[in-house]
Amino acid sequence: MMPAIPNFIREVAVVQHNEPIAQDIYLMRLYAPRLATACGPAQFLQILTDSGLSPFLRRPFSVLRADRTAGWLDLIYDVIGTGTARLSAARCGDSRDIIGPLGNPFDLPKSKRVLLVAGGVGLVPLAFLAWEHPDRLSDMIYLMGAATAARLPDMSALLPPDLPLYITTDDGSAGQRGLVTERIAEHAMPNHTTLLTCGPHRMMARVAAIAAELNAPCFAALENHMACGFGACVGCAVEYKTYPTEDRRYRYVCLEGPVVNAHEIVW
Ligand SMILES: Cc1cc2nc3c(=O)[nH]c(=O)nc-3n(C[C@H](O)[C@H](O)[C@H](O)COP(=O)(O)OP(=O)(O)OC[C@H]3O[C@@H](n4cnc5c(N)ncnc54)[C@H](O)[C@@H]3O)c2cc1C
DSSP states (O other): OOOOOOOOEEEEEEEEEEEEEETTEEEEEEEOHHHHHHOOTTOEEEEOSSSSSSSOSOEEEEOSEEETTTTEEEEEEEOOSHHHHHHHTOOTTOEEEEEEEESOOOOOOOOSEEEEEEEGGGHHHHHHHHHHOGGGGGGEEEEEEESSGGGOOOGGGTSOTTSOEEEEETTSSSSEESOGGGGHHHHOOTTSEEEEEESOHHHHHHHHHHHHHHTOOEEEEOOOOOSSSSSSSOTTEEEEEOTTTOOEEEEEHHHHOSEEETTTBOO
8 A cells, every 4th residue: 555645834935045166966955944943853844945836746856964953965076968957057145946855864773883875966865864863973973975075075065074984986086996896895883884875776686795794774765757756747656676475566765765675676
């Protein structure tokens, strides 16, 4: 049976800041006190990217961090199509209609070692988790992968200062050369590690496979295409295996995610 449509807030947010922080990647600060109070790491907002009717469909975005006292929240987004191009054109003082928070949040595992494995703008929900748990930063290690230095924001401005950070780029133009997944084994603590990941589908599939080899729990924040965000369009279905029979079923990322047990997903 499909879960019920969730309760959510609708708020008209005011743009306080919207600037590029890397090639085609923007940071947007929105004044949205009700959403800032309600949202958690990996939950998402469905944003009307323009003040007019085009594009008609909202676009989903996670939250990087929120200041519940000041009432703002930050997003980071990659400009890839019409909606994100419209978002990048927003100026200070413009407003955007938002519903949220939707989906389930990342829980911080109790493990002694929590590896946060991020690819590209998948950095966002993992950063929020770290901001939300300043007392557990010494248990976490943040592995950040980007294609090139040009596509890598200044991570020191986006993460808590005490969070251990290791950067890789595919071409070696910043940090260590290679794929972020190649760094997992050296930071894993046998029998005490949980992996949390967000990024491109292939990267998360590889993280799940490495976690399986390490016999470690692994949770992924999926970023599937979705139109509605609350179970009406069923566009975001992903295949998963039931335990222990391994029957194949479908789950909706918007209602039963975006955070899922990565070992159950048919990657
Ligand atoms: C739960 C969730 C959280 C997300 N958080 C973020 C975030 O924090 N930052 C961020 O930059 N993006 C995030 N995304 C992805 C973001 O929603 C899309 O990039 C955005 O909707 C693209 O809108 P557009 O109108 O610019 O592109 P469109 O014009 O809709 O598409 C442009 C091209 O990109 C492809 N595309 C669009 N969306 C996706 C997708 N989700 N997966 C694969 N291909 C896609 C299209 O097929 C098309 O080829 C998230 C997605 C989900 C589901």
